[in-house]
Amino acid sequence: MFLDKSRQLRQNCSGQYTMSKVNSAANEKERKHIVKETETILKRFTRKKQYLIPILQGVQGKLGYLPRESMLKIADYLGIAAIDVYSVVTFYNQFRLNPPGKHSIRVCLGTACHMKGGYITLDAWKRRLKIDSGETTPDREFDLDIVACVGCCTMAPVTVVDEKPEGQVEPTRVDGLLLGFGYEEGKKEKEKSESK
Amino acid sequence: MKASELPAAAVFREIKERAESHVRELKQNKTYIMVGAATCGRAAGALDVLKAFREEIKKHNLDCPVIEVGCMGHCYAEPIVIIGKPGYPAICYGYVNPVIAERLVNEFILGENPCPEFVIGALEANDMLPSFQDFPRAEHEQKIVLKNCGHIDPADIEQYIAAGGYAGLAKILGMAPQNVIDEVKKSGLRGRGGAGFPTGIKWQYCRDAKRTPRYVICNADEGDPGAFVDRAILESDPHSVIEGIIIAGYGVGARYGYIYVRAEYPLAVARLETALKQAKKLNLTGSHVLGSDFSFDIQIFQGSGAFVCGEETALIASIEGNAGMPRYRPPYPAVQGLFGKPTVVNNVKTLAYVPRIINNGAEWFRGIGSRESPGTAVFALAGKIVNTGMVEVPMGTTLRQIIFNVGSGIPNKKSFKAVQIGGPSGGCLPEAALDLPVDFDSLQNAGAIMGSGGMVVCDEEDCMVEIARYFLEFTQRESCGKCTFCRLGTKQMLELLADFTQGKGKIEDIDLLEKLAGEIKAGSLCQLGRTAPNPILTTLRYFRQEYEEHITLGRCPALMCQDLIAYYILPDKCERSCDACVGECTVEAIYSHPKKRYKIIDQEKCVKCGTCLKACPPQYNAIVKLSPPSEVPEDNLKEKAQKSKP
Structure with a gap:
């Protein structure tokens, strides 16, 4: 039985440690924008490795994610290997490698939220947006992610929608929130067919 | 050295007098409104309430300050508002919304009706309204670190100073650093981060390590899901933590301090930034603090969301710009920490105790709590409990007292099953352990730990x-x-x-x-x-x-594990003409029986979200959870087969 388990384990490990995909700028215009914004942030810091995380936070604050161009630029500026930047980026939950959506949905999965059905809420978001956590909808309207705890456990289950914590978010409230954004299931397709 | 002592006290006296006159101007003989607007309050709509009050005050052209305060700990009743009016005790209102806010201004502030229907309690005992002292929880609670929370404006340093703040700092500047450490040692203060290491001894190690510069780090990386005490303190009373850091810095002879706070707590970061700016302006930090020889600077470092960074060596690696991986100890950070230099890492709560200990003396602190664990314990009560929020009780209070007397027990007439203490590093304690007095050692023996103070109550429906x-x-x-x-x-x-x-x-x-x-x-x-x-x-x-x-x-006795349960509508109880569950179902899995019209759940479509269970009107109560799923009667499934035929 142990052999059995260890084989399973190896498979899991290979799955767990696949490299996260790094995104690059889609076109020259975007590339220039990325480089410009990264350089503005870099100017605020001296060339010390201890500033790596604050720099990354600054760049992500501006761009919403960390594209390849930014990471290379930062590595170059601090005089460290690009892989070291990548290692820090992928270690911390805060940093993301894919571009964000227009609205960010963060489902709290803290203890209190979990017990009051946070996982059910997460399922509801996934079902409605048709994406998995950590992903962005193809139209870049929403991105869905989980957060360990936002510290308002008394409002459980909590979803942070565009930085604003919403309390008691149950599946029906998910629909309500989406409606607030003018998002209705099948609406896009309907509009498309109407305009045709 | 002697010459520099006097100026510090004199400079501080001047600051304190100014602060006191500012607060007198703000609150004395005047009506004032305080709105609790920490993250918990904001999530409940405190900002709308704040806006409503401000608009209403402006409309009536009243001279009445509307003050934004932090969290009082009564998170279950958010948004919370305190109104002080001459002739009345300060009154605390709960579940306030903009409409109630308007009424309070019109009826209480303009009129003489304190609107008792919205009152939670008065802050002090009186013969008009019930006060917090009359609550059963008052008997057990004793507030030290939460004393100011919800009663002062965290963005106004003068309110903190007027409430006795920074007096500890002014006091220690006239003491030898070793005496400061001795005082903390004598108090028996143990680290509130979870492990309970004596704080004074940690400081001593750092002071005895000869290398310089030394550092003090405040560990506010509260990654433990289910704990929110550190966040509440930082948002409601940031200066008490800052004062603690400065005192620690003076004691160990550090020049720089860091506050390592989670980036997921944006409000806490903002409040700390404001607080640090104000402290610097009054020369409570910076070079030559209050005109003394002691110089100390504090900066904020935003953690990037890694639970392991709550471990001190990982936290240090993170500040140095690396992935936050812990390293082997010894050498302990107190000897060899940040950038290889002696570093003290203390939790938010630990540091918040320090100014109070300096002010009131070690003996006072020793008099509270139990012998081995002096002081109070702060818990974040959450989960299936009536009064969610923060509680502060002396060490040695039993779990039963905390859950049933302070927290008012389990809601919805359910029965208590377990209490989870200490988050992912802690454990679940059953009913039998409820009479355990809470302190560092007793919890450890029971298999849980104090941790960072998360206390999540589970009822019979939790697996x-x-x-x-x-x-x-x-x-x-x-x-x-x-x-x-x-x-x-x-x-x-x-x-x-x-x-x-x-x-x-x-x-x-x-x-x-x-x-x-x-x-x-x-x-x-x-x-x-x-x-x-x-x-x-x-x-x-x-x-x-x-x-x-x-x-x-294959059965989940608590009916929680989704793979082991099924939702089922009892045909006998279903009202048949009611469509509540059909309308609420988010995946359209409920339909009517073609002839008898009672509702049936399509088990293949059902995602087990439980929405129908909540939607079913309580007078019918027709929906139940069954475990294992094979308990669903077969004819119920057959109906479905018939339905899908045509």
Whole structure:
């Protein structure tokens, strides 16, 4: 039985440690924008490795994610290997490698939220947006992610929608929130067919 | 040295007088409104309430300050508002919304009706309204670190100073640093981060390490899901923590301080930034603090969301710009820490106690709580409990008193099942352990830990296997990957538990799980790995039969594990002409029986979200959860087959 388990384990490990995909700028215009914004942030810091995380936070604050161009630029500026930047980026939950959506949905999965059905809420978001956590909808309207705890456990289950914590978010409230954004299931397709 | 002592006291006296006159101007003989607007309040709509008050005050052209304060700890009743009016005791209102805000201004501030229907309690005893002193919880509560929370404006340093703040700092500037450490040692203060290491001894190690510069780091990386005390303190009373850091800095002879705070707490970061600016302006930090020889600067470092960074060596690695992986200790950070220099790392709560200890003396602190664990314990009460929020009780208070007297017990007439203390590193304690007096050592013996103060109450509807799985999923995700036992072992345990919750486990797996838990405990480097098996070990110890039931019967006794339950509408109870569940179902899985019209759940479509259960009007109460799912009567399934035929 142990052999059995260890084989399973190896498979899991290979799955767990696949490299996260790094995104690059889609076109020259975007590339220039990325480089410009990264350089503005870099100017605020001296060339010390201890500033790596604050720099990354600054760049992500501006761009919403960390594209390849930014990471290379930062590595170059601090005089460290690009892989070291990548290692820090992928270690911390805060940093993301894919571009964000227009609205960010963060489902709290803290203890209190979990017990009051946070996982059910997460399922509801996934079902409605048709994406998995950590992903962005193809139209870049929403991105869905989980957060360990936002510290308002008394409002459980909590979803942070565009930085604003919403309390008691149950599946029906998910629909309500989406409606607030003018998002209705099948609406896009309907509009498309109407305009045709 | 002597010459520099006097100016500090004199400079501070001047600051204090100014602050007191400012607060007198603000509050004395005047009506004032305080709105609790920490994250918990904001989530409940405190900002709208704040706006409503401001507009209403402006409309009537009243001279009445509307003050934004932090969290009082009564989070269940957010948004909370305190109104002080001459001739009345200060009154605390709960569940306020903009409409109530308008009424309060019109009827209480303009009129003489204190609107008792919205009152939670008056702040002091009086013969008009019930006060907090009359609550059963008042008997057990004793506030030290939460004293100012919700009563002062965190963005106004003068209110903190007028409430006695920074007096400790002014006092120690006239003392020798060693005396400061001795005072903290004498008080018996133990680190509130979870392990309970004596703070004074830690400071002594750092002071005795000869190298300079030394550092003080405030650990505000509260990553423990279910704990929010540090956030509340930083948002409601940031200056008390800052004062604590400065005093620690003076004691150990540090020049720089860091506050390592989670980026997920944006409001706490903002409040700290404001507070640091104000402190610097009054020369409470910076070079030559209050004109003395002591110079100290504090900066904020935003953590990037890694639970393991709550471990001090990982936290230090993170500030240095590396991935936050813990390292072997010794050397302890107090000897060799940030940038290789002696560093004291203390938790937010620990540092918030320090100014109070300096002000009131070590003896006063020793007089509170139990012998081995003096002082108070601060818990974040959450989960299935009536009064969610923060509580501060003397060490040695029993769990029963905290849960039933302070927290008012379990809502919805459910019965108590377990209490989870200390988050992913802690454990679940059953009913039998409720008379345990809470302190560092007693909790450890019971298999839990004090941790950072998360206390989550579970009722009969919470499955212990699922809770253990949940915590393990968390630690597994947050394991930094350095030690094999933690990296692979937690993964292995998680899989076993996931099997249990899906009804796929084998009975001998329970022993395997226990064996693995012991090995991970022994083989991991840092506390994350060493305590990761705690939730499993305690649930196995106290709720073993629940594990067995999952495996042998495929049944979840608490009806929580989604793979082991099914929702079922009792045909006899269903009202038939009511469509509440059909309308609410988010996946359109409910339909009417073609002839008899009672509702049926399509088990294949059902996602088990429980919305229908809440939607079914209480007078019918027709929807039940069944476990195992095979309990759903077969004819109910057959109806479906008939339906799908045409």
